[in-house]
Amino acid sequence: MKQKLVVIGAGMASGRVLEHLLEVNKGAYDITLFNAEPRGNYNRIMLSPVLSGEKTYEDIVTHDADWYEENGVTCRFGEHVVEIDRERKVVVGQNGEVAYDKLLMATGSAPFIIPVPGKDLPGVIAYRDLDDTNTMIEATQKPGAKAVVIGGGLLGLEAAAGLKARGMDVTVLHLMGHLMERQLDEAAGYLLRRALEDKGIEVKCQASTAAILGEDKVEAVLLQDKTTIPADLVVMAVGIRPETRLANDASIEVERGITVDDAMRTSDPDVLAVGECVEHKGQLFGLVAPLYDQAKVVAATLLGDAATFAPKEVSTKLKVTGCDLFSAGDFAEGEGREDIVFRDPSRGVYKRLVIENNVIVGAVMYGDTADGNWFFGLIKDKTDISDMRDTLIFGPAFQGGEPLDPLQAVAALPDDAEICGCNGVCKSQIVEAVQGGATDLGAVRAQTKASASCGTCTGLVEQLMAVTLGDDFQMPTAQPVCGCTDLTHEDVRRLIKSQELKSQAAVWQELGWTTPNGCHVCRPAINYYLLADWPVEYKDDPQSRFVNERRHANIQKDGTYSVVPRMWGGMTTPDELRAIADAAEKYNVPTVHVTGGQRIDLLGVKGEDLPAIWKDLNDAGMVSGHAYAKGLRTVKTCVGKEHCRFGTQDSTGLGIKLEKKLWGSWSPHKVKLAVSGCPRNCAEATCKDIGVVCVDSGFQVGVAGAAGMDVKETERLMDCETEEETIEVATAFMQLYRENAKYLDRPYKWVAKVGLDWVKEQIVEDIENRKALVARFELSQSIYQKDPWAELAAPDEAPKFAPMANLTLEAAE
Amino acid sequence: MSWIDIGAIDDIPLRGARVVKTKLGCVAVFRTSETEVFATSDRCPHKNGPLSEGIVHGQKVTCPLHNWVFDLNTGEAQGADEGKIDTFPAKVEAGRILLDGTLLMNRAA
Numbered sequence: 037m038k039q040k041l042v043v044i045g046a047g048m049a050s051g052r053v054l055e056h057l058l059e060v061n062k063g064a065y066d067i068t069l070f071n072a073e074p075r076g077n078y079n080r081i082m083l084s085p086v087l088s089g090e091k092t093y094e095d096i097v098t099h100d101a102d103w104y105e106e107n108g109v110t111c112r113f114g115e116h117v118v119e120i121d122r123e124r125k126v127v128v129g130q131n132g133e134v135a136y137d138k139l140l141m142a143t144g145s146a147p148f149i150i151p152v153p154g155k156d157l158p159g160v161i162a163y164r165d166l167d168d169t170n171t172m173i174e175a176t177q178k179p180g181a182k183a184v185v186i187g188g189g190l191l192g193l194e195a196a197a198g199l200k201a202r203g204m205d206v207t208v209l210h211l212m213g214h215l216m217e218r219q220l221d222e223a224a225g226y227l228l229r230r231a232l233e234d235k236g237i238e239v240k241c242q243a244s245t246a247a248i249l250g251e252d253k254v255e256a257v258l259l260q261d262k263t264t265i266p267a268d269l270v271v272m273a274v275g276i277r278p279e280t281r282l283a284n285d286a287s288i289e290v291e292r293g294i295t296v297d298d299a300m301r302t303s304d305p306d307v308l309a310v311g312e313c314v315e316h317k318g319q320l321f322g323l324v325a326p327l328y329d330q331a332k333v334v335a336a337t338l339l340g341d342a343a344t345f346a347p348k349e350v351s352t353k354l355k356v357t358g359c360d361l362f363s364a365g366d367f368a369e370g371e372g373r374e375d376i377v378f379r380d381p382s383r384g385v386y387k388r389l390v391i392e393n394n395v396i397v398g399a400v401m402y403g404d405t406a407d408g409n410w411f412f413g414l415i416k417d418k419t420d421i422s423d424m425r426d427t428l429i430f431g432p433a434f435q436g437g438e439p440l441d442p443l444q445a446v447a448a449l450p451d452d453a454e455i456c457g458c459n460g461v462c463k464s465q466i467v468e469a470v471q472g473g474a475t476d477l478g479a480v481r482a483q484t485k486a487s488a489s490c491g492t493c494t495g496l497v498e499q500l501m502a503v504t505l506g507d508d509f510q511m512p513t514a515q516p517v518c519g520c521t522d523l524t525h526e527d528v529r530r531l532i533k534s535q536e537l538k539s540q541a542a543v544w545q546e547l548g549w550t551t552p553n554g555c556h557v558c559r560p561a562i563n564y565y566l567l568a569d570w571p572v573e574y575k576d577d578p579q580s581r582f583v584n585e586r587r588h589a590n591i592q593k594d595g596t597y598s599v600v601p602r603m604w605g606g607m608t609t610p611d612e613l614r615a616i617a618d619a620a621e622k623y624n625v626p627t628v629h630v631t632g633g634q635r636i637d638l639l640g641v642k643g644e645d646l647p648a649i650w651k652d653l654n655d656a657g658m659v660s661g662h663a664y665a666k667g668l669r670t671v672k673t674c675v676g677k678e679h680c681r682f683g684t685q686d687s688t689g690l691g692i693k694l695e696k697k698l699w700g701s702w703s704p705h706k707v708k709l710a711v712s713g714c715p716r717n718c719a720e721a722t723c724k725d726i727g728v729v730c731v732d733s734g735f736q737v738g739v740a741g742a743a744g745m746d747v748k749e750t751e752r753l754m755d756c757e758t759e760e761e762t763i764e765v766a767t768a769f770m771q772l773y774r775e776n777a778k779y780l781d782r783p784y785k786w787v788a789k790v791g792l793d794w795v796k797e798q799i800v801e802d803i804e805n806r807k808a809l810v811a812r813f814e815l816s817q818s819i820y821q822k823d824p825w826a827e828l829a830a831p832d833e834a835p836k837f838a839p840m841a842n843l844t845l846e847a848a849e
Numbered sequence: 850m851s852w853i854d855i856g857a858i859d860d861i862p863l864r865g866a867r868v869v870k871t872k873l874g875c876v877a878v879f880r881t882s883e884t885e886v887f888a889t890s891d892r893c894p895h896k897n898g899p900l901s902e903g904i905v906h907g908q909k910v911t912c913p914l915h916n917w918v919f920d921l922n923t924g925e926a927q928g929a930d931e932g933k934i935d936t937f938p939a940k941v942e943a944g945r946i947l948l949d950g951t952l953l954m955n956r957a958a
Binding site for chain 1 (some may be wrong): 853855856860861862863864865867868869870871872875878882883884896897898899902903904905906907908909911913914916918922923950953954
């Protein structure tokens, strides 16, 4: 007698099982196929083209009604399975029972719905099947309709691209810092985001959904940061999990998925499972290739043949509609790995290989994926790449020969090869200019315009000069920022402004960084440049700051910290002193020291105690003194005319006003001010970054002094008549320094480079420019002038200073 | 191995670190990407700098005291500096960070 096979789920995996089974032995089983969807098997991978309108449902059907009939498969489509009774060996459907000898579970996966209020409103859907797709298509019919896609993974972006292609306004919300973080690193994620934004899709990263709003149907999405985004349709694409409910109810063994052995049998040998609902040796499967491998094994097992499922190396290749993107293998996790990174900013190309023990384990590519399959092959075959390592990133076309000397490569370029894309300058023009006497980069730039715009071809121009001039060529001595780039600080600052680079990932990619995310040298500099140039658009990254600016305290040699509250203009009160004394006792501060900047330093505070001591000092009315910051430190003052018989002006009052104006702003290096009430200069204003000396007729503003490794007197910038003018000039100088200086140059070093005359042109002579500088400073202060102690001592921040876990109480094994 | 759940990956900022207290001193847990973590001893072999306070870049960390750089995979100091920090197995599963408890509890002081 023929055996009876019941299959639950008509997806791609079970479809493939049936094909194999019928191909080998058409008469082996009477087959009944349940499917909750009112249709048979279709190619789910092709739902995106259906959504975008490139294909229809009919195009993607793999098994139509005729096929099932021809093969004698009894179809119970649109019918849910209620339960599996393993004792009686029957499957109970909504419309009645079916007995089985063998049962195949192919229940697939269920979309994960984030548990926020409003998740059940009409208009909130997942993106799993044809019905979802049709709902989306229907939503696009309404003119001006808006969609929000939650989840910036592959599925979510496919949904977004499809909806956009049908004319909807689409916003993608993604919880993580960059799109598709499982498959892409930050630089590729940045390029992908830019491509989507170019299509008109709005992308919000680090966007956490708080609720979905609406009365009878979805109307908007509310984010944790209180932003509301109007929506007629919300697509949740935040992930999937194996659909195991039926198996669970039938007491079949389930971990994350239905557990199967190598023959794809569940804990009940008469029940098999296949596809996304399965867990094999701890692993889940979402890609079609391993599912098809499983299907072969299932068919063999059903026919009584021996077969073993062995998952192959997990490698993914993927494509987001309209984006040239490739990701293969495992590049995000693991040990003992090295990177090879290649970036070509002008073409928007990014390639990264991850290498472990001379074998490529992962590859990410954006913009030029032609070599993707070749790298994919190297990953799969675990090819030893040590011999081709130097040229590996350039792909198969460059393998087999000697590594190219870059100068030879330049020498071999044809005369009409374009060197500078921005200005359309070819090799022969540069060679002619060099032979005509332009022997340094500046002269070549002046004569040909080569490398004079974006500057990314500077290295190529220099190589060309070296080839042409031979030994007469001297490489310019400008130092690059660090080993991650050949660009100087000045180049980077200029390019951040001119190319409007507003994120670190943008800088790394567009300026061709050779490391995935910089190093301890460049990261603080880039973070500073971005927040100084784009105070509104860029978000400060504490992880790119030196510990002191992250902990808002100075780390000491023993790992403790020093805490310095601000004393405006060096003034304090008995109450403040009492609070400082109390704090020193309460937190066992071993050393209390009066600093040279007229304030009190509490040394030896434990890192964990910082939020608590800050809170106590905040409660007494004090804020951070930024004694750790590349920013305004102190404004030292004398007591001025209020008390001193020689005083000419209220130097203390002016000092306090300056400090209140400038505190909290970040700058390339620390900035110290002083205001002296008369030329006797008790506040030592003439060796400060900005020093004001009061005289009878007004205020002498000096800048660019130093009293550190170098000692240098200030240079007179301007004589001001009023306090207001003094403050305006000092503020403008601060902003000019913030916008132009190299990171870690004190003002005196920077002024020596640009010249005091230039500074005077900007601030003294051009009053409009002075006011514009002040306005830009004030805009920045509207965001950055805030007490970091108060922010970090807040209840939801303070716990982050403590260990994340304490295992001292756990028993040792 | 016995994996111990020490917290959510999002408890550590991207390219940041937190410490876990153990009987034998602090272990630093670094988050180098959205889904990648490493665990090492928290003390720099040079002058005991707290590595968890360093700048994390690639799969490396720079000690905040004197800029020694360590590879988080091998624990080896980079460049001209010579030294090694202990490394411990760590992984991320379903958004949780797991450390190998057996090694953490039994490591040499």
